[in-house]
Amino acid sequence: xxxxxKKLVLGVAVSLPAIAAASxxxxxxxxxxxxxxxxxxxxQVSAGEASSLADLTWWxxxxxxxxxxxVSEALAHNYDLQLAVARIEQARALVGxxxxxxxxxxxxxGFVGGEQAFIPQQNIETQSYGFVGAVIDATWEFDLWGxxxxxxxAAEANLLxxxxxxxxxxxxxxxxxxxxxxRLLELDRQLAISRxxxxxxxxxxxxxTLRFEAGRDNKLPVDRAQAARDSxxxxxxxxxxxIAQQENALSILVGANPRQIARGQxxxxxxxxxxxxxxxxxxxxxxxxxxxxxxxxxxxxAEIGVAVANxxxxxxxxxxxxxxxxxxxxxxxxxxxxNIALSAAGPIFTGGxxxxxxxxxxxxxxxxxxxxxxxxxxxxxxxxxxxxxxxxLERRRIALQRQVAAxxxxxxxxLTRYDGGRASYFEVLEAQQELYPAQSALAQTQLDxxxxxxxxxxxxxxxxxxxxxxxxxxx
Numbered sequence: 001x002x003x004x005x006k007k008l009v010l011g012v013a014v015s016l017p018a019i020a021a022a023s024x025x026x027x028x029x030x031x032x033x034x035x036x037x038x039x040x041x042x043x044q045v046s047a048g049e050a051s052s053l054a055d056l057t058w059w060x061x062x063x064x065x066x067x068x069x070x071v072s073e074a075l076a077h078n079y080d081l082q083l084a085v086a087r088i089e090q091a092r093a094l095v096g097x098x099x100x101x102x103x104x105x106x107x108x109x110g111f112v113g114g115e116q117a118f119i120p121q122q123n124i125e126t127q128s129y130g131f132v133g134a135v136i137d138a139t140w141e142f143d144l145w146g147x148x149x150x151x152x153x154a155a156e157a158n159l160l161x162x163x164x165x166x167x168x169x170x171x172x173x174x175x176x177x178x179x180x181x182x183r184l185l186e187l188d189r190q191l192a193i194s195r196x197x198x199x200x201x202x203x204x205x206x207x208x209t210l211r212f213e214a215g216r217d218n219k220l221p222v223d224r225a226q227a228a229r230d231s232x233x234x235x236x237x238x239x240x241x242x243i244a245q246q247e248n249a250l251s252i253l254v255g256a257n258p259r260q261i262a263r264g265q266x267x268x269x270x271x272x273x274x275x276x277x278x279x280x281x282x283x284x285x286x287x288x289x290x291x292x293x294x295x296x297x298x299x300x301x302a303e304i305g306v307a308v309a310n311x312x313x314x315x316x317x318x319x320x321x322x323x324x325x326x327x328x329x330x331x332x333x334x335x336x337x338x339n340i341a342l343s344a345a346g347p348i349f350t351g352g353x354x355x356x357x358x359x360x361x362x363x364x365x366x367x368x369x370x371x372x373x374x375x376x377x378x379x380x381x382x383x384x385x386x387x388x389x390x391x392x393l394e395r396r397r398i399a400l401q402r403q404v405a406a407x408x409x410x411x412x413x414x415l416t417r418y419d420g421g422r423a424s425y426f427e428v429l430e431a432q433q434e435l436y437p438a439q440s441a442l443a444q445t446q447l448d449x450x451x452x453x454x455x456x457x458x459x460x461x462x463x464x465x466x467x468x469x470x471x472x473x474x475x
Contacts, residue, residue, distance in 0.1 A: 025146025026312070027305025030298050033369050035376050038280055042380075043387035052278030053453075054286050054460035058174045061273045061457065066264030067181050070254055074177045077255030081173060084166035091159040098155040101148045104140040109322075135322030142316055147309035150302045157299035161292045167464075168288035173253065175458040179451055180250045185267040186447035187246060190440060191239045197436040198232035200411075204428060205229050207419070221425035228429065267446055272453055275390060277383060277460060286461030287379050293372040300365040307358040313346030379459065386456035393449045400442040407435040 053061075059068045075081065112132040143149055205225035211217040248258040284290050323336035347354060414431040417423035 024144070025149050025305060027146070027150060027308040028301060030301045032294070033297070033372065035284075035373055037284070037376075038380065041277055041280060041387060042384040043391060044277055045387075045391075051276050052282065052460060053273065053275050053457055054278065054282075054462045054464055056273065056457075057463055058178075058457075061453070062178070063271060064181075064264040066262050067178060070181060070250065070261070071174055071177050073254040073256070074173050075170065078173050078253060079255055081166070081169055084162070084169040088159070088162045088166055091155070091162040095152065095155040095159050098148070098152040101141065101151065102143055104138050104317075106136065106138045108134065108136050110134045133322060133324030135320055137320035138318065140317045141314055144315055145309040145312040147306055147312075147314075150305035150309060154299040154302035154306065157295045157302060161295035161299065164288045164292035164295060168292065171288060171458055171462060174463070175454050177250065177253050178454045180246060180253060181261075182267070182270070182447055182450040182454070184243065184246045184250065184261060185263065185265075185270070186443055187239055187243045188263065189267045189443040189446075191236065191243065193436055193439045193443065194232055194235040194239055196439075197432070198229060198236060200432055201225060201229035201232055204415075204432065208425060217425070221429075224425065224429055228433065267443060267450075270446075270450055272449060275387075275453065275456055277387070277456070280380070283379055283383070283460065284376065286464040287375075287459075288461060288464075290372070290375050290379060290461075293368070293375045297365070297368040297372055300361065300368045303361045304358070304365055307354070307361045310354055310357065311347065313344045315342070315344045317341075318343055382459035383456065386452050386459050389452040390449065390456065393445055393452060397442065397445045397449060400438065400445055404435070404438050404442050407431065407438050411435050 058071055110133070113130070141148070205222065205228075208217065208221040208225045212219055212222050247261045250261050251258045317340070319338070319340040321336070321338040323334060325334035411428075411431040414423055414428045418425065418428045
């Protein structure tokens with residue numbers, strides 16, 4: 001190496017720390033946009049609650065071992081959750097791709113071959129020779145303007161967004177399994193009501209038949225009772241079909257082929273957990289979709305920085321070293337070569353491409369901000385909807401329980417009066433036809449109360465404190 005070359009290499013090496021110290025990240029630094037956060041949720045019973053339903057893990061909500069088993073199986077085998085995990089690994093790999101640009105890129109090239117030369121016009125004899133060679137080259141971009149750092153920042157934000165997306169899938173999965181399980185219990189209750197009505201209408205049919213055969217009544221009560229019994233039979237078959245289909249849907253959620261689903265406690269034995277909601281500001285740190293939307297904003301902001309950095313030249317260091325050997329017919333030899341240089345490349349005229357890219361990234365930032373604020377508003381609405389549902393459904397359930405109790409008493413009284421000849425068959429049928437729909441409405445309301453609790457847990461971002469291991473196994 002010549003003295004001048006040594007000075008050049010030394011000068012480049014000495015200047016690297018200075019270049020690194022002078023580097024900066026162009027583009028705006030991320031600042032979280034403001035959002036309108038209410039002091040309380042609409043329909044919140046008491047403000048300033050220290051605890052929240054969202055602090056509980058899923059198995060703490062309901063005392064039903066079969067439901068716990070289903071949720072654990074779903075968390076271990078559900079394919080939507082596996083897809084979300086795969087997307088996280090993709091995003092993590094892309095972070096590595098972005099970070100790799102900050103390191104020297106070293107490559108190699110090797111070649112071997114042979115040639116033969118002959119020029120007839122000049123009567124030159126044929127000359128044959130072979131050659132072999134190799135080159136190692138390296139390039140290193142100095143991230144003076146922060147292009148690589150902004151790209152890495154965007155990739156890391158996308159990785160976190162995928163992680164929060166996985167948490168959202170997990171929370172949705174737990175909620176869907178619980179809701180599906182409660183619907184199955186409600187269908188069981190509807191089946192029991194249909195079977196009870198079939199039995200009651202059957203007894204009424206037998207009674208009317210005996211009275212008709214004894215000449216005490218005409219055939220009209222018999223036909224009406226038979227029609228009511230056949231209606232119950234049709235209802236039994238319809239509910240049986242719905243039960244099998246609901247079991248199939250739950251089987252898919254837990255990652256299994258369609259099968260029967262074991263039950264734990266009945267619908268009426270299910271208990272409702274306490275429904276404290278905590279502070280409204282906590283919602284922004286609990287909801288996976290809100291956190292995911294914020295990471296999208298961070299990534300969009302970083303992409304603006306990349307677009308700004310593209311206006312500036314890319315300055316870097318390039319070097320290569322190599323050699324080649326030649327084997328002639330009457331001689332052989334070899335030679336080597338090396339090179340090191342600083343380079344700079346930047347745009348002069350791009351036909352408006354860089355401006356268009358910048359405007360596109362800026363518009364995407366505006367989109368993510370709007371999406372974030374929309375997600376926050378939607379979260380507050382979902383919490384409020386669930387609270388309103390809980391309050392109104394509780395009052396509805398109490399009213400329906402009183403109605404069912406009164407109708408059960410009226411059926412017994414109507415049958416006693418009819419058997420004693422003091423009432424017509426219309427009174428009996430009317431009492432029965434009012435009772436069973438009321439029982440069905442009560443069962444639906446009991447289901448709706450459970451679903452409202454599930455919806456509130458999901459709306460609050462339930463289980464936000466739990467680790468992955470805690471989500472998989474009850475403590």
